[in-house]
Amino acid sequence: MTSTEHSESVSASADFGLLSPQWVGSAVAEATSDSAVLTAMVDVEVALVRAYETLGIAPAGMSVIVRAVADTAPFDLADIALRARSGGNPVIPLVKDLRAAVAAANADAASWVHRGATSQDILDTALMLVASRSIALILADAEACVHALAGLADHHRRSIMAARTLTQHGVPTTFGLKAAGWLGGVSEARKRLASTQFPVQWGGAGGTQASFEMLGGAGTGARLSDAIAATIGLASPPMPWQTQRAPVTRVGDALATLLDALGTVSSDVLVLARPEIAELSEPSSPGRGGSSAMPQKQNPILSVLIQSAARKAPGLAAELHRSANAVDERPDGAWHVEWQSLRELLRLAGGATAIAAELLAGLVVHPDAMLRNLRSSGPLIVAERLMLEFGPVVGSARMQELVSQTAADPGSDLAGALRAEPALEGVSNATIEEALYPIAYLGDAELLIDRALAAAVLEVQS
Amino acid sequence: MTSTEHSESVSASADFGLLSPQWVGSAVAEATSDSAVLTAMVDVEVALVRAYETLGIAPAGMSVIVRAVADTAPFDLADIALRARSGGNPVIPLVKDLRAAVAAANADAASWVHRGATSQDILDTALMLVASRSIALILADAEACVHALAGLADHHRRSIMAARTLTQHGVPTTFGLKAAGWLGGVSEARKRLASTQFPVQWGGAGGTQASFEMLGGAGTGARLSDAIAATIGLASPPMPWQTQRAPVTRVGDALATLLDALGTVSSDVLVLARPEIAELSEPSSPGRGGSSAMPQKQNPILSVLIQSAARKAPGLAAELHRSANAVDERPDGAWHVEWQSLRELLRLAGGATAIAAELLAGLVVHPDAMLRNLRSSGPLIVAERLMLEFGPVVGSARMQELVSQTAADPGSDLAGALRAEPALEGVSNATIEEALYPIAYLGDAELLIDRALAAAVLEVQS
Amino acid sequence: MTSTEHSESVSASADFGLLSPQWVGSAVAEATSDSAVLTAMVDVEVALVRAYETLGIAPAGMSVIVRAVADTAPFDLADIALRARSGGNPVIPLVKDLRAAVAAANADAASWVHRGATSQDILDTALMLVASRSIALILADAEACVHALAGLADHHRRSIMAARTLTQHGVPTTFGLKAAGWLGGVSEARKRLASTQFPVQWGGAGGTQASFEMLGGAGTGARLSDAIAATIGLASPPMPWQTQRAPVTRVGDALATLLDALGTVSSDVLVLARPEIAELSEPSSPGRGGSSAMPQKQNPILSVLIQSAARKAPGLAAELHRSANAVDERPDGAWHVEWQSLRELLRLAGGATAIAAELLAGLVVHPDAMLRNLRSSGPLIVAERLMLEFGPVVGSARMQELVSQTAADPGSDLAGALRAEPALEGVSNATIEEALYPIAYLGDAELLIDRALAAAVLEVQS
């Protein structure tokens, strides 16, 4: 088969992300590709040989040979994927190919490849490595989001808008405070993700580390775990976690939490960018947000993609939890569900965070529209205040009546009605006027923005 | 870029199914690949041009030109996938490339490409086409499962085994009846899947079919829908289903139901192939079920893969339902979740059904082990019968006592105790003996097998 | 304990629906209460005794006695619930109490209570009975929804509004067509639900119907199944479905499909009732939609409750599918998950459908606001048409340019620009004017409404 033919046949069954605009082309897409997973498995196999050397169990020089062979070996991903069906995981065919390639160079070195290890050790550790590498990329984008959000919160301290509850105008707020809320969500989620640990899984065939003990004496499994962890930059746990899958669910929960926070941002943008509301616009870019039918369309496509990513995350994180209810020393199906679920979650988080960084860096805020929409509610936007301030004097039943009249007839003059209210005789017009200013009913919005900024700074530093 | 370089760069970010041994290499994997999705989108675009011709709106000959160009156009999947991000779906870049390629051959023909259509029309219809093509493959494998199961049910009418409830031995049953239960589940699910309709989606930009009406007068949208459906072998619905997504959820529910039934088969095989039970074995195949660490291993890998596929299905079908709670005339995120969820569900069903066909065709049944395990429960396996038969005479409290004594001391002689029971004085030893034969307590197992076989035959024919 | 004390202690641990405003107080809430489940279990037990009589196995008169005792027996629900823990299901303590109560009246009759049956037979059949009774209530409300929707679709044939895709204005549509889409979704879901079968589960301890065969000879299990089904109004299936749970998942899928369709209605209402859009209002009712803080609030609470019900449905339906991957002859956990999941799904569907019937009967439509919002997009709302009509003459790049200029500067005069366009020299002003009328670009909206009405009528009749 020529390389052209091979390329075509590969294309015929391969996926390029055609149905995943949420993450195609992102850095995490590359960091989680089949090729990247294969690289990570090879990295773990090489780290094992090196660990044997470090512990004096294998002769020096073996790992360099394995590394060199692995770097140039023409692994055929599509073929390895197909052969993974026999044993149910890709480690078995990879080890066969790797051993053969190394053996062609050096038979001794080949004998140390995968020695004493089991497929789960390699695959679990490799997926942790893939997760760790992907999350480093995600964290960088999450920090960009945090910085952009901090800027928005600070800049829009006085951009007054309607707080909306159950879709309706409630009381006045500011866009700065809304951005501060987003900031709180994203920065806390970023912090949680940043503190996630990625432990090596190193148990041997049944979790007893017996093969390693046989090769190097008591404690060898734990020492190999430490050495491998040091080489590839993961953590070394007190025990193998063959059927105790909290290391996996914790990653999943943290990713879902980040996508929740980004999903909230996108939900708000999607509402506030509706043409009738028009308080926010997505950053424009030539050709972006277009339609195949309607030439005028400028769809908020960044938010749509973030939203669709956020919607899928909880289901995937839940699959990881379901797989964590595991039987025996390696379960009969649950383990196999994790791989693709974790990868898709990493990709969605990676894609969505990158898109969010772009969205937030260029988000266009329209304070004028915010003010116009707020004013459309007239004095009702401060009805809570009127009830609190004048209710004790006028009686809350009467205040409710006045408010309801205004709600029923938006053209009616609530200020006048208040001035005419007998019980408010002693209240100055200025007091009534002020009570009706939305800007005078922002409460502690600025103080809360300050608190959010302070907390986010602390969290980025931690 | 040479083709070799291209192949390498493609490999770097493409997926080959490395983490999906459940379906990699299956016929459905190919029928749902990015390439197959692209082909389906092109098929819909060509069918539209042809429909315009059929209706006399476009001049004759246009669709032949578009088809010919499309068949040789070097669509770059990876590139189209990347460009799909701008508008959030792959139709927009595909149409651009297709129009350009056709225009190079014939400008008139190019003007009819995608004319009046919207991205959703193309993508929804293309995914229905992909689903329809995939499900045809799945149904063939499901029929093979049905035939194998019918054979097992019929052949093992008298292979007596323990019915197990809440993991414990209950009463006697036969493997034939167990297989008949599997048969009922799979054949009913197959029937449901076979009756699924795959409607064209044809609404135009906002569901009014206005562009089509403009091009061809009243009713053109519906006539185009009919013509396209006829060309590509789908159904033509009474209305567009832009935000009424039951056509998608129905496919998802049917696929999940099939995977439930196959999952049940695999759950049973996984239990019954445990070495301590050993009533079933998977068909052996050189190298299959091996381990990278333990040379003796013969894992029931077919069942493991089916099980892991079955576990993922409900979550994916649920995502389709969530997307069916849709807003506006095209929702802002929900629609984008469907594509990959539906595809993964098709793949899992396709892979699992193919694997199940192989498993069931070669399933090794060990009636001797079934009998041995059944006997290990001694007379307790017929305790229900003893209670029913002798309880009214002896009193149920006393019968419970006798049974409990036997349960507490498996070596005790229940037959002797019954013979010695004063209240059973008039009951012959033969009657007591017969009451203790498990084979005499199979109830209507055979009759139920007959019913299951009859129902399955009817369903395959329907 | 006095009844007052009992009432208090019962209250201390009972649920009254405090956190479930989606369904509390609905007819389905009552039809699915613990008390209703107990009633259904008793109904099945009585039907069994009656079936034994019908088949001539039990002496005549037994079932009348059991029925009479059951109707007056002071079953203590809270106590039965507690005692259900021992065996893991409520049938065991119920049977004990029922037998004891009957025995106090008639020892013979007591001996026929639950004879030969197993807990699963009773509970599965009782839950099918509860589902059947609940779904009859749901269907009545769903029909009310269908009628109200048909009225809205018909009445608002010419209420022009913006079709929105990805949150932005696309092309003109009518509210009638939107309502027709809702109608299609709800009526199809109603039809599917109406065609759901509720089979008796009748397998005996291990699915062989052996106990029944022993009591009445070959075929007794099937005959009992038929007789019980006839008594309580369910279907009698060809086989027991102990671990083939499609009868349960089918109910779940149908309920989820109905909630998808109602969820879509509520999603649209929630957007269109936003104050800036204000195209729809919920029917008002004294005190409804209020807030504990903001006296002006009139929240669209009916839609909020429907929406929250619709959001929970897919997850519950998915649990039923997960439970359908069942092992042995009665699974070790999966079965126990079904009960509460199915009940909650019935309740959510029951509550949401009743609320939707109220919402749709009184939905307030504001055609003036629809028109105003549509006009705010100016000529861009017909940009698709301009592209289709003038693009071939002017060139699509130039048309896109004109449209983009208008989008960038909403005050610009697109009509004037078109008239000034050299390529459109020969096009009359009247033609250009008409192309810019939104009302002239409604396509086949009315025809589609007719189709939807016709289809819904057919479905309600079927």
Added chain:
Amino acid sequence: MTSTEHSESVSASADFGLLSPQWVGSAVAEATSDSAVLTAMVDVEVALVRAYETLGIAPAGMSVIVRAVADTAPFDLADIALRARSGGNPVIPLVKDLRAAVAAANADAASWVHRGATSQDILDTALMLVASRSIALILADAEACVHALAGLADHHRRSIMAARTLTQHGVPTTFGLKAAGWLGGVSEARKRLASTQFPVQWGGAGGTQASFEMLGGAGTGARLSDAIAATIGLASPPMPWQTQRAPVTRVGDALATLLDALGTVSSDVLVLARPEIAELSEPSSPGRGGSSAMPQKQNPILSVLIQSAARKAPGLAAELHRSANAVDERPDGAWHVEWQSLRELLRLAGGATAIAAELLAGLVVHPDAMLRNLRSSGPLIVAERLMLEFGPVVGSARMQELVSQTAADPGSDLAGALRAEPALEGVSNATIEEALYPIAYLGDAELLIDRALAAAVLEVQS
């Protein structure tokens, strides 16, 4: 209505846990009942009045009056639940009833009830209080589990058994190490749950704390939050979390993680208590594990109930994540999904942990059966070792051949074959013998048990 009538009518629609044997009657069931939720809401309302006093905003003595009235007020739960439909949450009717009751005692005090607060402040904070109280109960049971598991791990250091992977025997392990794995999972989950924070939610109507600022000046909202938190024992967060729902998802994730770990225990027990394996038995208790049909049945019902609870948890935790993708300042449906989802998750965790404590305290271990089952695999259980030890000498292909022959013919004499192997000529019989002892291939099992015990002790202390 007399109290008896009321009790009856209440029973007709109330739930007593009839379908929830997983948690009915547990301490957490009571701590999460409607009555307990009402109590928590009242506690928050009283804490608010007290906070106003503490801050000098309300006159002293008000909160004592409110508390006293609340403690004796005859709140009608069923009625409040029904009235919750109008506004969509139970706070509104509760506040009305509470205000009226307090007003009857003291009008001034009534004016401070709920002053400035919004429903979400009360309900979110009350549910955090319910969660906090429930989790204190869960932690106590989780600690009992940890202690029991530590005992099992320590006691069974030398109880040798087969490690099973993908259902088949792999290598030898010990039950102590299996219990150590369970211990690691449960103790880590316990630790995570113990470190969960339960913050007060205190934002006022729109998150600006404006009502509080109006009543007490700048910073009043935050000071009230601090004071309320101090009174009811929760945390006071830097900002309100109206649409930033990580406090809720974090609780959900932690509960799901605990149920994963307990689910794993139950999965193992359910397999190992199968009669053919019989390595574990559940503690027996009179009447427990019985069946309504089969008198001999001793079902592992504790594990069945834990398993069914564990299966439901991931879906509920996922609903919390979905609700955390929230729009506006209070979302239009998502918030309402949280309440019941969180409560059910607390109940499942509460029930399952209590059941697990009972299961683990009395778990019956059968080391003899473990040994018997292990031995049934003959020398194949150490095939990995033979491959590692003799493979380099004999060649791995030849070793695989010898192992495969033994697997194919369990009666064959592998020891003899090894002794006869030319390449092993120089290896002593003793060496071969030792290589075949399973007990000699336990690796670092004990060391890992020590590590697990040490880690668990640290975690319980932390």
